[in-house]
Amino acid sequence: MMGLEDGFSGSYDPADVTFLLKAVVLPCVDVEEKEAAIQSGRRHYSEMLAPERAPTREYMRAFREAFEVNRARVGRDVARLAKALALRGADETVLVSLARAGTPVGVLLKRALAALGRKATHYSISIIRDRGIDLVAMRAILGRHSASDVVFVDGWTGKGAIGSELAKAISNDIPDLAGAPLCVLSDLAGVADLAAGDEDYVIPSAILNGVVSGLVSRTVLNDEVVGPGDFHGCVVLDYLADMDLSRWYVDDQMEDVLACLHNAEPASWSREERSRTAAVSTAFVESMLVQTGAKDRNRIKPGIGEATRALLRRMPERLFIRDPNARDVGHLMFLAAERGVAVEADPGLPYGACAVIKTLGDA
Incomplete structure (x- = not known):
């Protein structure tokens, strides 16, 4: 059975996050082959990975423009969420981000809470539509931390599928977490417990994949590489290390968070x-x-x-x-x-x- 000691930090500073994922080797499949397998019902999307290629120079220009346009907005929204979480009054905030989209936001929230003088720990785990949350990872977290301190973190919601999956997992498998909120920057589906709003804007970390999320792939759940006592899997994208922006992004984005933190009003989402x-x-x-x-x-x-x-x-x-x-x-x-x-x-x-x-x- 895997435990917290099996976690790793990817390309992030180890102080920022612990990924509770199992690093696996999984052959990639062509995007069209993958799509056909998903739609025919032969394979679940979580069993396969398509190749993750390095972003082109032109696409990186688009990313950097989006970052400059929206960095102040993201900074303000992270600051507002951190202020709201600080008001919970817990001795410790245990941030559990949903890999991958939640991970950069979780890193920023952990740093913001520390700047507010609050103790925070940050893990990143897998949740998969129709397959549920990684119960091995959650049980490892709850073996060390109080359920009342847990806050789930994602970047945004789309149709709310992952929010619904999370609610179902808590109800059916981890009832001790019934009060754990889901916290996001933008809640388009109206399923989060705490959000900075519902406006659809560019969250820069959404534009890139592994090179802004610690060099980990989308999470996988394939019986060939993930056993009953294992964390859900991921492929470590070492071949993209030369393009990695994970630390750069959170370091630069954190400047905007800190600029807003003192005067930010706590987020509320009625x-x-x-x-x-x-x-x-x-x-x-x-x-x-x-x-x-x-x-x-x-x-x-x-x-x-x-x-x-x-x-x-x-x-x-x-x-x-x-x-x-x-x-x-x-x-x-x-x-x-x-x-x-x-x-x-x-x-x-x-x-x-x-x-x-x-x-x-x-x-």
Whole structure:
């Protein structure tokens, strides 16, 4: 049975995070082969990884522009979340970020809480849609920390699938964590307990993959490499080390957090705000299913963050953009042009972007 001593920090400073993941070797599959296997039901998406390539020079320019445009916003939102978490009054805040998107946010929150004089510990673990949270990792955490101190962290929500998966796991498998909140920068689905808001804006760490998330791959759960007592798996992306921005990003972004921290108002996310946001999300997904003829809601990827991930590692058919000239979607326009994905402008879109995954065969 793996325990906390088996964790590692990836390319982050060990003081920033402990990944409770098992480093594995897993052959990559072609993106089209992977998509066909997922849609046919032959394989679950968590059993496979497509190759993660180094970002091009042009794409890095788009990332750096998005970072400069949004760094102050991210800094303010992290500061507001940290202020809210500090008010919980716990002796220690145990941040459990959901790998990978939650990890950079978790690092920033840990540093911000330390700047506020609060003790914080940060772990990053796996949660997989339809497969649940990594119970081996969670039991290791609860063997050392109080359940009342746990706060789950993610970058954003799209349709709320991971938030629902988390709620289900807590209800069915870890009832001691019933009071543990889910904390995100932007809650497009209205499923988080604490959020800085629901505006769809570019969170810079969403634009890149492993090179801004500690050089770890998306998490995997494949019986060939992950046993019953193991943490969920990941591939360590050492071959991208020359491109790694993980420490650079949190160091630079932290300057903005600290600039806002003293005067930031604690974030609040009321039940009414969550309900309103959830209603918009549900209605939008249903309308997109009708408009595009997609039969599976998992192929609708609302929001800039989810659309970015779809263009980076899936086979998108169409990209809907509210304003093609907005600076927040420059990287999406670049990716769509690079991959030959049709772009449709829709000024009435409630989000900055939405990607729709291509249907293969009769799936």
